[in-house]
Amino acid sequence: MQLVGIRDVSKVFANGIQALGSASLDIAAGEFLSVLGPSGCGKSTLLRLIAGLAEPTAGTIAWPQGRPDLGFVFQEPTLMPWATALGNVALPLKLRGVARSEREARAAEALAGVGLRGFERSYPRELSGGMKMRVSIARALVTAPKLLLMDEPFAALDEITRRRLNTDLLELWQRTHFTAVFVTHSVFESVFLSQRIVVMSARPGRVRSELAIEAPYPRSEAFGTSADYAALCRLTSAQLSEAMAT
Amino acid sequence: MSARFVAPILTGLFMLALWEGLVRAMAIPPYVLPGPILVAKTLVSDWGTLWPALVVTLSITLQALLAAVLVGVLLALLFSLSRWIEFSLFPYAIILQVTPIVAIAPLIIAWVDDVNVSLLICAWLVAFFPILSNTVLGLRSVDRNLLDLFELYGASRWRVLVDLRLPAALPYFLGGLRISGGLALIGAVVAEFVAGSGGRESGLAYRILESGYQLKIPRMFAALVLISLAGIAIYLLLSLLSHLLLRRWHESALAEE
Ligand SMILES: Nc1ncnc2c1ncn2[C@@H]1O[C@H](COP(=O)(O)OP(=O)(O)OP(=O)(O)O)[C@@H](O)[C@H]1O
Ligand SMILES: [Mg+2]
Numbered sequence: 060m061q062l063v064g065i066r067d068v069s070k071v072f073a074n075g076i077q078a079l080g081s082a083s084l085d086i087a088a089g090e091f092l093s094v095l096g097p098s099g100c101g102k103s104t105l106l107r108l109i110a111g112l113a114e115p116t117a118g119t120i121a122w123p124q125g126r127p128d129l130g131f132v133f134q135e136p137t138l139m140p141w142a143t144a145l146g147n148v149a150l151p152l153k154l155r156g157v158a159r160s161e162r163e164a165r166a167a168e169a170l171a172g173v174g175l176r177g178f179e180r181s182y183p184r185e186l187s188g189g190m191k192m193r194v195s196i197a198r199a200l201v202t203a204p205k206l207l208l209m210d211e212p213f214a215a216l217d218e219i220t221r222r223r224l225n226t227d228l229l230e231l232w233q234r235t236h237f238t239a240v241f242v243t244h245s246v247f248e249s250v251f252l253s254q255r256i257v258v259m260s261a262r263p264g265r266v267r268s269e270l271a272i273e274a275p276y277p278r279s280e281a282f283g284t285s286a287d288y289a290a291l292c293r294l295t296s297a298q299l300s301e302a303m304a305t
Numbered sequence: 306m307s308a309r310f311v312a313p314i315l316t317g318l319f320m321l322a323l324w325e326g327l328v329r330a331m332a333i334p335p336y337v338l339p340g341p342i343l344v345a346k347t348l349v350s351d352w353g354t355l356w357p358a359l360v361v362t363l364s365i366t367l368q369a370l371l372a373a374v375l376v377g378v379l380l381a382l383l384f385s386l387s388r389w390i391e392f393s394l395f396p397y398a399i400i401l402q403v404t405p406i407v408a409i410a411p412l413i414i415a416w417v418d419d420v421n422v423s424l425l426i427c428a429w430l431v432a433f434f435p436i437l438s439n440t441v442l443g444l445r446s447v448d449r450n451l452l453d454l455f456e457l458y459g460a461s462r463w464r465v466l467v468d469l470r471l472p473a474a475l476p477y478f479l480g481g482l483r484i485s486g487g488l489a490l491i492g493a494v495v496a497e498f499v500a501g502s503g504g505r506e507s508g509l510a511y512r513i514l515e516s517g518y519q520l521k522i523p524r525m526f527a528a529l530v531l532i533s534l535a536g537i538a539i540y541l542l543l544s545l546l547s548h549l550l551l552r553r554w555h556e557s558a559l560a561e562e
Pocket of ligand 1: 097262
């Protein structure tokens with residue numbers, strides 16, 4: 060079932076830079092999709108267009124079943140430094156007028172869901188980079204969105220933390236059945252996480268090719284070290300090089 | 306840590322001792338330069354005239370600071386609402402800021418009947434600009450992604466202001482407030498000097514002028530000491546306020562481990 064259809068969308072910024080050139084992409088409800096592309100190819104722009112934070116210059120973005128509730132995870136944690144972890148996670152609920160006691164209960168639950176029980180009263184300053192990212196993910200999930208947009212959420216983290224968060228994210232996705240759109244420039248990450256990878260060309264970005272990753276979930280460390288995984292990474296990598304060359 | 310307090314205190318004591326020693330050794334008469342001990346004695350003996358003067362100056366300072374906060378923050382909010390208002394008014398705020406207060410004070414004192422009100426206006430004029438410019442900067446220094454996040458969840462302009470812009474501007478505002486506190490005192494003192502005779506009551510600056518005419522130099526020094534102490538106290542209080550409001554979350558208040 061199609062969740063969103065992106066047709067020939069292009070985006071030209073006021074300064075004349077064309078970030079996207081006629082990009083088309085269908086996203087199915089419930090899938091885990093990765094968007095892979097070189098830096099500056101318009102991945103963030105695409106995500107912002109899907110989220111409705113910017114308007115396409117040309118082309119259409121259609122939601123056959125209506126626009127779902129969505130969550131957005133930015134490249135940086137993007138937390139309010141003056142609010143506690145709990146306050147940050149409760150923000151989307153607050154902005155939607157949920158009563159205080161209920162939103163705090165739900166925020167605490169979301170924090171526990173990302174493994175941060177006991178850190179409700181901590182301020183962002185007191186959390187490590189990985190923990191801040193978890194808070195950011197909890198905030199995106201607290202409204203139980205049907206669609207979760209993530210913009211290179213783990214790019215700034217170390218390998219060990221990133222691996223753990225990847226596993227946690229997959230586990231969450233299997234548990235809650237949201238649709239995930241995961242922007243990354245890491246071939247390994249995209250292959251490990253997703254059911255489908257779309258590879259974008261250099262700016263102006265458009266979808267160059269698509270790849271299905273058919274390995275079953277749950278995916279564990281074992282998958283990450285398998286020969287299948289290595290082969291898929293090689294394939295994806297080749298497609299990325301091709302996309303960058305054109 | 307304790308070096309932060311011990312070092313300046315030791316330096317101060319050393320300078321005072323040097324001063325007292327020189328005054329005694331060279332037998333400088335008190336109407337030229339009184340030693341610190343005499344100044345301290347005068348501070349105690351003339352407390353009856355100095356204390357009411359201090360209260361007058363401080364009350365003008367605090368009222369001016371309060372008015373500066375009100376007007377500065379309100380103007381900053383207006384500016385953040387509309388670029389047009391900002392473009393129309395900001396240049397004039399700058400003109401007010403760069404015009405020396407001693408130059409406009411006589412005009413204000415001539416125009417306004419009530420001397421206290423004119424002193425208040427002078428002190429306010431000097432004090433409000435740092436609050437205005439800092440708060441404007443703070444209201445603008447909001448993380449773009451956080452703004453997007455608020456938009457994503459359909460936040461009203463009011464919520465964006467209350468939950469995002471105001472907290473983001475708080476550290477900037479407090480920085481401006483600390484500067485303005487000292488400036489308000491300077492403004493009040495300068496205006497009192499220009500006014501010459503105090504109004505119904507006389508502030509510290511008037512006491513300094515008066516002591517000068519009467520060659521009561523120790524009293525002049527005592528009044529000077531009081532002004533400095535008042536300035537230091539204002540700075541410390543505002544720093545404490547800033548620390549209390551920011552210590553949980555802001556980088557500037559991060560305790561060293
Ligand atoms: N608000 C903007 N105004 C003007 N140009 C912009 C704006 N946002 C992005 N761009 C430009 O559009 C292009 C694509 O930017 P975008 O952020 O979408 O890239 P990206 O694929 O997310 O890159 P990265 O992987 O480095 O995050 C870049 O060349 C960038 O300079
Ligand atoms: Mg990006």
